[in-house]
Amino acid sequence: MTWLRLAIANLLLSPLTSAVNVLLMALGTASIVLLLLAGAQLSETMSRDARGxxxxxxxxxxxxQLVLSAVYHADVPPGNIRLEEAERWAGDPRVETAIPLSLGDSYRGYRIVGTTADYAALYGAGLASGRFWNEALEAVAGSAVAQSAGLGIGSSFAGAHGLEEGGHSHESDPYRVVGVLEPTGTVVDRLILTSLESVWEIHAAESHSHDHGADDDHGHDHDAHEHDEHDQDHGHGDEHGHDHGADDDHGHDHDAHEHDEHDQDHRHGDEHGHDHGADDDHGHDQDAHEHDEHDQDRGHGDEHGHDHGADDDHGHDHDAHEHDEHGQEAHDHGEHDHDGGHDQADPDREITAMLLQFSSPMTAMTLPREVNAAGTLQAAAPAMEVSRVLQLVGIGLDGLSAFSWVLILTAALSVFAALYGSLRARRGDLAILRCLGATRWELLVALLLEGLLLSMFGVTLGFLVGHGAMELLGGWLESTRGVALTGWTWIPAETLLLFSLFAVGGIAAAIPAVQAYRTDVARTLAEG
Amino acid sequence: MSSSATLAIDAVDLDFGYRDRTVVRMEQCQVERGRSMAVIGPSGCGKTTFLHLLAGLIRPGSGTVRILGQDLAELSGAELDRFRGRNIGLVFQRFHLLPALNVRDNVLLAQRLSGVRVDAARVTTLLEQLDLGGLEHHKPSMLSQGQAQRVAIARALVHGPELIMADEPTSALDDRHAERALALLQESAQTVGAALLVVTHDQRVRGSLDSEFEMEVPA
Structure with a gap:
């Protein structure tokens, strides 16, 4: 106790130096703590959202991109897929559960996800109130959405086109909130869930109205071509648009091919709706490819997406063509499509992604390869992609962490300099302590204590600041990025850090302490 | 020659030096318990070194130092530190009060380090006796020269040592203060029944203490 009091008194004797040392230590500590907390929580959040x-x-x-968009809702999807194709895999006996997702719209930056109630169950999100949807345009809000957007049972809202805020809104088809989910601490808290049909319906309606508005002057030649073929296949306006788009880029041979396929797809107005959401952000190259290869449906999507206004540069050539065609020829068809959209049993609609749960872990070895080999769909394993992302993020965190350790080192050097520098002035004090009965070892401990105290105060302050900053940053990230991080948590790595930092303080004080141990009392006193 | 039991200081055939230079050479120096002695000599005669030898801060090249019957050579470093803390009170020319602690804590620390039971009441009494009653919470930097010296004396006395040794306690003071300081040391030593050794070149000390011992610059 004596030595502790003396050490504190000595530190208070030069308050500025001590404060600077404590602050340096605190800065370094806070940086490392912040990085540890952010890194750990990020990876925990990511694995929690991907669980199951x-x-x-x-x-x-x-x-x-596929995993970020479909699991974390943090990116735009790479495109849409045909429900029928996805269901072929979903029906595989090795698949336990399959949950379809259809993205495209959002409300106040919160994504509206067309899916099934299984999706909420995947995250263990029960209903806090209300019920799940029974019909189209009924929605269930995640807890965070309900809270921050003020949605409750009975509220209605219009989804906005696109996944970011500021898209054009579907005022004519407002959603009605029929349920609110319990908080789960997962991504589902920040989503609005609805039926697949709702999403299809809204976009089917949208695409038509758009088409109508846009057109006027157009290449009739194209229309002529396609129509011929189309007429045999139910004659849908939307698809015409498509073909045109494709035609622009490709030779007529392609068209011929595609048309054949199209015929099967023509019945669906719904597909268009999907495409809208997805395409806004994607490069046209992809779209072009897809056109060439298989889906004309995608082609459709592109065109529609453009119409909605997100993109301007590429789409316009297409748009001109498509709109024109649509406009003139497809009015009637458009309405037909609408009707089609209501038909929920239709097997050829599009979704954005399908989440699969295997019945056996062994399936992870085989099924993804089979899907990817089949060519039309992509299979991505969240666990693998997450570890790739974390590895990339980890490199950044490591760099920052190294920088923080430089701060700690600076703090340690500063503690060393302060103690070593004061040693000369305090040799007389140390000598007198020996005269008063203190042993060499006690002097060594006295100096070590001063170093440890400095680092203890610095480290304590640093942990407080680090956790506080994490909490503030977490609040900000949650409101802007939808990533929920908190400062009010303690991770095991911090305990290790705590002891390491104490050790740093001890090491910084070690040389001055040894000097104190070696003080030549008689000579010091003789020198006065 | 008195027996070691009755001697506070018993130094015999002391020799101390650095390589080629002898600093202290002395056949015999004895102080009885409860008595006082002045060691007087010119600068450079090794007075301070002699005091350090007696306090066990350095060990002699040859010869024996017995303090209160204890041969210092028989004690290890840490034992020596404890022995010194417990039995000897030292007052230095520059008082070496710890600047971080206030007057009271400076004295308390000495009491603690000496290993005796901590007795806060004794500290209060002692400070009052030394006319330091109102200054308990002052830092050393706020004290006058005379006040600081009294604190240094209080610190040397607080644990009730049987031997008090002072190095040049008067040389920085004017006549009046020198006289008072010396009187204070004597009174204090008598109060606790301790032997007093004053080492100085100050001729004003002559005649004040029980005995005197002349030191010469060694050849």
């Missing part, structure tokens, strides 16, 4: 999802089926493209 063994595989994501979606459009071909980047697997990370």
């Amino acid at each position: 999802i063994d595989l994501v089926l979606g459009a071909t493209g980047s697997p990370i």
Whole structure:
């Protein structure tokens, strides 16, 4: 106790130096704590959101993008897929559960997800109040959405086109909130869930009205071509638009091919709706590809997407063509499509992604390969993609962490300099302590204590600041990015950090302490 | 020659030096318990070194130092530190009060380090006796020279040592203060029944203490 009091008194004797040392230590500590907390929670949140999802089926493209969009709702999807194709895999006996997702719209930045009630069950999200949807345009709000957007049972809202705020809104088809989910601490808290049919219906309606408005002057030649074929296949206006788009880029041979396929797709107005959401952000190259290869449906989507206004640069050539065609020829068809959209049994609609849960872990070895080999769909395993993302993020965190340790090192050097520097002035004090009965070891401990105290105050302050900053940052991230992080948590790595930082303070004080131990009392006193 | 039991200081055939230079050489120096002695000599005669030898802060090249019957050579470093803390009170020319602690804590610390039971009441009494009653919570930097010296004396006395040794306690003071300081040391030593050794080149000390011992610059 004596030595502790003396150490504190000595530190208070030069308050500025001590304060600077404490602050340096606190800064370094806070940075490291912040990084530890953010890194740990990020990876925990990511693995929690992906729990129970063994595989994501979606459009071909980047697997990370597919997982980010379909599991974390943090990116735009690479495109849409045909429900029928996805269901072929969903029906595989190796698949335990399959949950379809259809994205495209949002409300105040919260994504509206067309899906089934299984999706909420996947995250263990029960209803806090209300019920799940029974019919189209009924929605269930995640807890965070309900709270921050003020949605309750009975509220109605219009979804906005696109996944970010500021898209054009579907005023004519407002959703009605029929249920609110319990908070789960997962991504589902920040989503609005509805039926697949709702999404299809809204976009079917949208695409038509758009088409109507846009057109006027157009290549009739195209229309002529396609129509001929189309007429045999139910004659849908939307698809015409498509073909045109494709035609622009490709030779007529393609058209011929595609048309054949189209014929099967023509019945669906719904597909268009989907495409809208997805396409806004994607490059046209992809779309072009897809056109060439299989889906004309995608082609449709592109065109519609453009119409909605997100993109301007590429789409216009297409738009001109398509709109024109649509406009003139498809009015009637458009209405037909509408009707089609209501038909929920239709097997050829589009969705954005399908989440699969395997019945056996062994399936993870085989099924993804089979899906990818089949070519039309992409299969991405969240676990694998998450670890790739975390690895990338980890490199950044490591760099920042190294920088923080430089701060700690600076703090340690500063503690060392302060103690070592004061040693000269305090040699007389140390000598007198020996005269008063203190042993060499006690002097060593006295100096060590001063170093440890400085680092203890610095580290304590640093942990407080680090956790506080994490909480503030978490609140900000939650409101802007939908990533919920908190400062009020303690992770095991912090305990290790705590002891390491104490050790740093001890090491910084070690050399001055040894000098104190070696003080030549008689000579010091003789020198006065 | 008195027996070691009755001697506070018993130094015999002391020799201390650095390589080629002898600093202290002394055949015999004895102080009885409860008595006082002045060691007087010119600068450079090794007075301070002699005091350090007696306090066990350095060990002699040869010869024996017995303090209160204890041969210092028989004690290890840490034992020596404890022995010194417990039995000897030292007052230095520059008082070496700890600047971080206030007057009271400076004295309390000495009491604690000496290993005796902590007795806050004794500290209060002692400070009052030394006319430091109102200054308990002052830092050393706020004290006058005379006040600081009295604190240094209080610190040397607080644990009730049987031997008090002072190095040049008067040389920085004017006549009046020098006289008072010396009187204070004597009174204090008598109060606790301790032997007093004053080492100085100050001729004003002559005649004040029980005995005197002349030191010469060694050849």
